[in-house]
Amino acid sequence: MKKLTSTLLAVLVTGASMHVFAHGNEDHAKKAGPVKKEQKAWGIAGDAKTVNRTITFAMTDDMRFTPDKIDVRQGETLKFVIKNGGKVMHEMVIGTRKDLDEHAALMQKFPTMEHEEPYMAHVGPGKTGEIIWTFNKPGNFDFACLIAGHYQGGMLGKVTVVASK
Template sequence: MTFKTRRSLLAFPLVLALPRAFAHGDQHPKAAAPLVKEQKPWGIAAEPAKSKRTVDIRMTDDMKMSPNHIDVREGDTLRIRAVNAGKMLHEIVIGTGDELKAHAEMMKKFPKMEHDEPYMAHVAAGQRGEIVWTFNRPGDFEFACLIAGHFEAGMRGTIRVTPKA
C-alpha cells in the first residue's frame, strides 16, 4: 500500500462525518441578536412589549397580502404579524416605495439574500413572522414581499401614518 492510498483511506471516515457535522449545526436555534434601533424614514424598531396593536397580514401564493393597507397614528407601535398561508417562502419588508423597488431589483440579482433587519421578516410556508415597529414619522410608506418576482406580481401594500392631532 502506498503512502497516497493510506492517506486516502485515513481521510475517508472524515469525509463521511462532514455532512453530519454541518447538518448538526442546523439543528440548534440561532441565538436572538440584540434589537438594532436605527431611525429610518418610516420609523424605528421597538420592543414587543411596547406594542398595543397587532395586525395580521396574510401572505398567499397568488401573490397577495391581506390586508394591503394599514392606517397608523404617528407615534404608535404596531406588531405586524406576517402569516404565510402559502406553500412557498414569502417575506415582508417595510420601507419607502423607492427603497422597496431598489431592493426588489437587488433581490433579482441575489435571490438567496437573507434579511436580518428589524423591518424585515422571512416567513417559511405555513409559518409566522413578525415586525414590531414604532411609526414615529408621518407619511405614506409601503410593505412588500421582495423575493424575486413577488414584488413585480403585486405582492405589496401601503401604510399611511397620520400626524398626531
Template structure:
C-alpha cells in the same frame, strides 16, 4: 453566466455579511438584541410598547391581506405575519424607493439574506413577527421582495397619520 463585476459584488456582499443564502430556513425569529436604526418609515419598536397587534396574511396569489393599513404617528405596532401559502414569502416595511432598490437586488442575488427589524422572512405555514414604531408621518409600503413576488404586485400600503 455572471460577469466578473457581478461575481465581485457578490463576493464583497458575502464577505461583509450583507448577503447570505436565503435557503428554506425560517428567518422569522429575530435575534435577542435588535439594532434600532432610524429609517424614513420609523424605528424598531419595543414589544412592551405595542398596544396594537395587526395580523397580515401572505398568500400565494402574490397578495397580502389586508393590503392597506392605517396607523398614527408615534404608534408602536406588533405585526404578526402569517404565510398561508406553499412558497416562502416575506414582509418588508419601507419606502417605495427602498423596496424598488431592494427588489432589484433580489433579482440579481435571489439567495441574498437580509435580516433587519423591519423584515420577516416566513416559511410556508409559519408565522413571523415585527414590532415597529411609526415615528414619522407619511405613506410607506410593505412588500414581499422575493424575486418575482414584488413584480407580481405583492405590495401593500401603510398610511401614518400625523399627530
C-alpha cells in the same frame, strides 16, 4: 487558474460586503440577536412592551397580502403577525417605495440574498413571523415581499401614518 481565483475572490468580497445569506425555511427569529434600533424614514424598531395594536397579515402564493392597506397614528407601535398560507417562502419588508424598489432590484440579481433587519420578516410556508415597529414619522410608506418575482407580481401594500396633533 489565477483568473478564476481572482474572480472567485471578487465574488466573495462583494458578497461579504453586502451581507448576503441564503433564503431558507429556517426560523430566522431563533438566531436573531438584539434588535438594531436604527431610525428609518418609515420609523424605528419597536419594543414589545409598548405595542399599541396587533395586526395579522396573511401572505399567499397568489402574491397578495391581506390586508394590503393599513392606517396608523404617528407614534403608534404595532406588532405585525405575518402568516404564510402559501407553499413557498414569502417575506414582509416595510419601507419607502424607493427603498423597496432598490432592494427588489438587488433581489432580482441575487435571489438568495437575505438581511436580518427589524423591519422585515422571512416566513416559510405554513409558518408565522412577526415585526414590532414604531411609526414615529408621518407619511405614506409601503410593505412588500421582495423575493424575486413576488414584488413584481404585485405582492405589496400601503401604510398611511397620520401625524399626531
